Amino acid sequence: MKKRTQAKWNEDLIMNQSYTGRRFHIPEKFDIPTSSLPDEWQRKTKAELPEVSELQVVRHVVRLSQMNHGVDVGEYPLGSCTMKYNPKVNERIAKFSGFSNMHPNAPESAMQGTIEVIYRLQEAIKLITGLPGVTVQPAAGAQGEYVGLLIARNYFAKKGEMNRMKIMVPDSAHGTNPASAAMAGFKVVEIPSNHDGFVDMDALKAALDDSIAVFMITNPNTLGLFEPNILEISKLVHEAGALMYLDGANYNGIVGMLKPGDMGFDIMHLNMHKTFSGPHGGGGPGCGPVAVAQKLEPFLPYPLATYTEDSDYYHFDFERPDSIGRVHTYFGNFGIILRTLAFLYRNGGPGIRDMCKSAVLNANYLMYKFQSIKGFSVPFAKGVPRKHEFVASPLNLMRETGVNAGDIAKAILDYGIHSPTVYFPLIVKEALMIEPTEAETKFSLDRISEAFQEISDLAYSDPEIVKHAPYLTGRSRLDEFNLAKNPILSERQKQNQ
Numbered sequence: 403m404k405k406r407t408q409a410k411w412n413e414d415l416i417m418n419q420s421y422t423g424r425r426f427h428i429p430e431k432f433d434i435p436t437s438s439l440p441d442e443w444q445r446k447t448k449a450e451l452p453e454v455s456e457l458q459v460v461r462h463v464v465r466l467s468q469m470n471h472g473v474d475v476g477e478y479p480l481g482s483c484t485m486k487y488n489p490k491v492n493e494r495i496a497k498f499s500g501f502s503n504m505h506p507n508a509p510e511s512a513m514q515g516t517i518e519v520i521y522r523l524q525e526a527i528k529l530i531t532g533l534p535g536v537t538v539q540p541a542a543g544a545q546g547e548y549v550g551l552l553i554a555r556n557y558f559a560k561k562g563e564m565n566r567m568k569i570m571v572p573d574s575a576h577g578t579n580p581a582s583a584a585m586a587g588f589k590v591v592e593i594p595s596n597h598d599g600f601v602d603m604d605a606l607k608a609a610l611d612d613s614i615a616v617f618m619i620t621n622p623n624t625l626g627l628f629e630p631n632i633l634e635i636s637k638l639v640h641e642a643g644a645l646m647y648l649d650g651a652n653y654n655g656i657v658g659m660l661k662p663g664d665m666g667f668d669i670m671h672l673n674m675h676k677t678f679s680g681p682h683g684g685g686g687p688g689c690g691p692v693a694v695a696q697k698l699e700p701f702l703p704y705p706l707a708t709y710t711e712d713s714d715y716y717h718f719d720f721e722r723p724d725s726i727g728r729v730h731t732y733f734g735n736f737g738i739i740l741r742t743l744a745f746l747y748r749n750g751g752p753g754i755r756d757m758c759k760s761a762v763l764n765a766n767y768l769m770y771k772f773q774s775i776k777g778f779s780v781p782f783a784k785g786v787p788r789k790h791e792f793v794a795s796p797l798n799l800m801r802e803t804g805v806n807a808g809d810i811a812k813a814i815l816d817y818g819i820h821s822p823t824v825y826f827p828l829i830v831k832e833a834l835m836i837e838p839t840e841a842e843t844k845f846s847l848d849r850i851s852e853a854f855q856e857i858s859d860l861a862y863s864d865p866e867i868v869k870h871a872p873y874l875t876g877r878s879r880l881d882e883f884n885l886a887k888n889p890i891l892s893e894r895q896k897q898n899q
């Protein structure tokens with residue numbers, strides 16, 4: 403099968419390309435009046451910036467980008483992280499000068515369009531989730547979790563139920579769930595999965611008491627399985643006086659098909675960069691809206707965008723005495739809010755439903771293919787269709803050839819395909835978590851499965867070759883242990899070694 407060779411530029415640091423006095427174009431005279439900063443704010447030493455031409459910068463950045471992989475370059479089946487294609491029209495809309503030049507300190511009357519976009523997204527998310535309160539302020543899914551749990555905390559504090567200081571989290575959960583719970587001041591109670599990968603109901607019942615504030619679950623879970631007992635779980639959790647939290651990172655598997663509010667969820671976060679095609683930043687800027695049930699609405703962060711029909715006026719509501727406060731500067735990452743709304747309006751309800759169906763069909767097609775790759779299996783819930791993703795395990799292949807999931811994840815890079823998420827969820831040995839998304843064609847899905855098939859064949863015939871892959875990427879294997887233990891984070895540090 404055809405492999406893809408990545409560019410290998412021996413690219414030097416931009417600082418090393420610097421030449422004293424070299425400049426971009428600078429206008430000879432600025433007509434902007436200068437004003438000087440107070441003395442204590444002024445630099446005492448010269449800023450160490452590269453002195454380079456515009457062309458040098460462009461070439462440098464393009465060369466670096468060519469040594470990287472992105473969804474615009476090749477397939478990107480990264481489970482749970484949902485690296486879907488971001489239609490370019492979103493970018494055009496985000497550049498509209500009426501939005502991009504808007505100063506966030508402008509008076510409300512001058513930013514009616516901006517507030518309207520935020521308001522409309524809040525309303526769209528209410529409709530999609532079936533939950534009547536929404537903030538679009540958090541900058542990522544993980545921050546959404548933290549915000550959702552702070553809301554729960556303040557809700558119970560207001561009710562005088564300070565005994566509720568524990569969050570129940572299934573053992574298949576993403577690491578951010580227990581981390582957010584701990585940051586919000588809760589203790590974490592881990593609930594084991596049963597042999598099918600679903601919540602162990604006996605363990606859940608045993609752990610439920612009046613110290614529990616929230617049951618936090620990802621549904622579909624990180625195995626791509628939809629929790630069949632979700633209505634019963636909601637009932638039990640509510641009977642115990644606790645709240646239901648949905649981690650919506652896997653929302654691509656159900657969006658448009660059913661509403662989390664109807665499943666009994668009181669709080670959920672969504673990841674716009676996973677479900678509605680916002681770009682994934684390196685940890686941001688993203689958007690992780692939080693949607694809540696009526697009783698939790700007063701605790702949402704301020705400001706919320708509101709609309710008064712009589713005066714046809716959009717407004718930021720800061721008068722929210724029970725609010726947990728602001729969680730982002732200004733109103734959140736507006737560029738992502740705008741891209742999300744553009745994506746939603748372009749697809750409409752039927753389009754979003756089709757998107758979800760295609761994502762699920764693609765994942766199941768690929769899972770079916772993976773089941774016949776020698777040395778691979780798909781653990782848990784045999785015969786149960788997955789939603790948007792599945793987790794394959796090359797455990798037998800590792801036992802028979804010595805090639806492990808990490809080696810396979812490296813070898814796949816030589817095909818110009820990004821690695822799946824590896825070694826997660828923790829309940830699967832040698833996990834390769836695969837999510838093709840709705841954007842891939844059957845041709846690409848076949849390409850992905852054929853590439854894994856070839857790697858398996860090679861592992862059985864010549865495992866050493868796989869153990870040293872990749873060969874065609876800009877960089878091959880890095881010394882991950884030393885990089886983590888003794889990171890060199892600056893050129894100066896490198897020179898001082």
Ligand SMILES: Cc1ncc(COP(=O)(O)O)c(C=O)c1O
Nearest residue numbers: 482483542543544576578651673
């Ligand atoms: C299941 C799950 N929950 C939460 C998160 C955190 O989301 P974010 O990356 O938007 O902070 C992720 C991220 O991959 C995830 O997969």
